[in-house]
Amino acid sequence: MNAPVANKLVLRRSYFEASARARVAAVLDAGSFREFLPPEASEPSPHLAVLDIPGAFDDGVIVGSATLGGRPVLVIAQEGQFMGGAVGEIHGAKIVGLLRRAVQEKPAAVIFMADSGGVRLHEANAGLIAISEVMRAVLDTRAAGVPVIALVGGSCGAFGGMGIVSRLCSAIVMSEEGRLALSGPEVIETVAGVEEFDSKDRALVWRVTGGKHRYLTGDCAELVEDDAASFRDGAIALLAGWQEPVPASSTLRAEQTRLTERRQRFAGLRDGLEVWQALGVAEPRQIPLMDRDSLVALKKGLPA
Amino acid sequence: MSLQYILDGLFPAGHDVSVHGQLVAGCAQTALGTVAVLGTTDAAAIGHDIALGLAGRVLDVVDQHPGRPIVFLVDTKGQALSRAEELLCLNGSLAHLARCVDLARRQGHTSLALVTGEAVSGGFLSFGLMADKTYALADAQVRVMDLKAMARVTKIPHERLVELAAESPTFAPGAENYLRMGAIEAIWDAPSAALLEAALAGQQAAGPAVDGRMVRGVERGGRHLAAATAAAVVSA
Numbered sequence: 001m002n003a004p005v006a007n008k009l010v011l012r013r014s015y016f017e018a019s020a021r022a023r024v025a026a027v028l029d030a031g032s033f034r035e036f037l038p039p040e041a042s043e044p045s046p047h048l049a050v051l052d053i054p055g056a057f058d059d060g061v062i063v064g065s066a067t068l069g070g071r072p073v074l075v076i077a078q079e080g081q082f083m084g085g086a087v088g089e090i091h092g093a094k095i096v097g098l099l100r101r102a103v104q105e106k107p108a109a110v111i112f113m114a115d116s117g118g119v120r121l122h123e124a125n126a127g128l129i130a131i132s133e134v135m136r137a138v139l140d141t142r143a144a145g146v147p148v149i150a151l152v153g154g155s156c157g158a159f160g161g162m163g164i165v166s167r168l169c170s171a172i173v174m175s176e177e178g179r180l181a182l183s184g185p186e187v188i189e190t191v192a193g194v195e196e197f198d199s200k201d202r203a204l205v206w207r208v209t210g211g212k213h214r215y216l217t218g219d220c221a222e223l224v225e226d227d228a229a230s231f232r233d234g235a236i237a238l239l240a241g242w243q244e245p246v247p248a249s250s251t252l253r254a255e256q257t258r259l260t261e262r263r264q265r266f267a268g269l270r271d272g273l274e275v276w277q278a279l280g281v282a283e284p285r286q287i288p289l290m291d292r293d294s295l296v297a298l299k300k301g302l303p304a
Numbered sequence: 305m306s307l308q309y310i311l312d313g314l315f316p317a318g319h320d321v322s323v324h325g326q327l328v329a330g331c332a333q334t335a336l337g338t339v340a341v342l343g344t345t346d347a348a349a350i351g352h353d354i355a356l357g358l359a360g361r362v363l364d365v366v367d368q369h370p371g372r373p374i375v376f377l378v379d380t381k382g383q384a385l386s387r388a389e390e391l392l393c394l395n396g397s398l399a400h401l402a403r404c405v406d407l408a409r410r411q412g413h414t415s416l417a418l419v420t421g422e423a424v425s426g427g428f429l430s431f432g433l434m435a436d437k438t439y440a441l442a443d444a445q446v447r448v449m450d451l452k453a454m455a456r457v458t459k460i461p462h463e464r465l466v467e468l469a470a471e472s473p474t475f476a477p478g479a480e481n482y483l484r485m486g487a488i489e490a491i492w493d494a495p496s497a498a499l500l501e502a503a504l505a506g507q508q509a510a511g512p513a514v515d516g517r518m519v520r521g522v523e524r525g526g527r528h529l530a531a532a533t534a535a536a537v538v539s540a
Contacts, residue, residue, distance in 0.1 A: 036537045046529075047472070089474070089529050093518070093537075094533055097534035097536065097538050119448055122475060123475055124448035124454065124475040125473060125481050126475070126485065126530070127448070128425065128448050129433075129482070129486070130530065132434070133518065136434070136515045139406045160425070160426070161425075161426070163395030164399045165399075168399045168402065181390045182398065182426055183385050183394075188386065188390070192385050192386060196385075196387055197387045197390075208387060208390055217393065247407050247410050248407075252403060252407055256356065259352070259356055259400060262392060263392060266391075266392055269391060270387050270388045275391065275392075
């Protein structure tokens with residue numbers, strides 16, 4: 001076997017398929033991660049136990065400290081393979097605690113590896129309240145001058161309340177495989193019918209919620225390959241020279257204008273293809289086939 | 305309960321509140337002076353238009369009436385469910401609304417949300433639960449999902465969920481459960497100016513709001529783990 005090719009294969013680690021622990025190990029500086037409340041120091045959710053559902057000692061989220069490119073960061077990594085990364089009482093409180101710690105410690109950033117369908121229905125009220133607490137805590141962290149960078153590229157994407165939380169972060173780094181939205185396609189299909197949203201049409205789901213679409217419309221800051229090293233590089237690049245803005249009416253006015261104009265401009269559209277065409281992409285059908293670098297170059301060339 | 309009845313009960317000294325579709329906006333007189341009134345009615349589904357409509361009006365209050373308290377009226381069945389809404393990142397517009405409410409707090413506006421009808425999931429998260437304090441009328445319906453739908457999704461028998469709901473506030477619908485868990489400050493029997501003014505005055509006296517919901521959840525015996533877990537992470 002040709003050695004360089006083999007090395008290249010080994011080096012590429014799908015972020016989408018990796019566990020939360022593997023992502024933490026691959027995205028942050030090697031060996032720098034220290035976990036807070038590791039599994040041996042915590043208890044699984046009693047709310048799941050009462051329903052005879054097996055719990056996890058980390059309740060599906062890992063929090064701790066590390067360095068990224070040599071700078072101190074605090075880290076949150078949701079485990080999509082445990083109950084869809086959904087937020088229950090303990091899961092949510094670990095995230096809130098980590099963010100409150102960031103307000104005190106003022107690390108260079110909080111790295112938030114989101115991988116979650118939102119509220120854990122088995123703990124619905126506790127999960128909803130926890131997400132509200134996470135929302136307030138993300139904004140408190142940012143107001144303290146600490147950027148919160150969301151990485152979205154896991155198998156569960158960032159949906160429901162976690163979709164809102166991700167958009168409250170300073171910036172989002174996303175892969176093409178990542179999905180970011182509020183209601184999942186399955187929920188919309190169930191309530192509004194398959195004509196409204198066919199959740200089994202994977203290409204359509206990606207054209208509506210996927211990383212390329214969110215990148216073209218400016219809802220994520222960076223588009224990266226589905227590779228832990230690319231997420232790492234993307235986060236480092238974003239943080240270089242990042243100045244977390246002080247919360248101000250002028251910033252939110254600008255966002256209000258952007259969102260309002262976009263709403264008017266794209267009124268009535270129902271498919272990413274239509275939006276990309278309206279954005280000035282000459283051949284929207286080529287977008288799903290393009291590699292990351294070509295897409296980034298294409299976006300740079302679009303009319304403002 | 306009609307919006308007019310609610311407004312008359314909360315603001316007997318007068319109000320100038322109009323309804324745009326299902327978006328409610330205006331101002332009202334109280335013993336503490338003029339307050340802004342913003343929110344939704346008729347169990348609105350929150351899409352981009354309502355989210356941006358509310359967000360813009362929150363920014364107007366911040367820019368034009370420094371310090372004016374904001375009373376949010378919450379009646380939402382959740383987020384709008386459509387592909388077109390998701391295509392334009394509905395979670396982003398709800399996040400924007402939440403940021404505007406948060407900005408108002410940081411700029412010194414006392415805020416209070418009152419659930420008058422329904423309060424469900426994303427719609428509730430984006431403004432009702434972002435206010436300094438959240439209250440509910442006695443017949444308010446607060447939930448993520450009703451127990452029948454939850455039974456279908458979780459594949460846990462409905463009877464079992466009903467049985468467990470009697471013991472635990474953690475998952476079953478009801479404002480009372482949110483009260484015990486610390487997310488709803490108090491339940492009001494009726495829309496009352498006295499209760500509203502006392503709540504606003506209390507918040508103003510207490511100074512800048514911090515998120516005390518975990519602590520209240522422990523005090524009220526409805527949410528035992530969150531506060532200790534968060535504290536353990538802070539001190540680990």
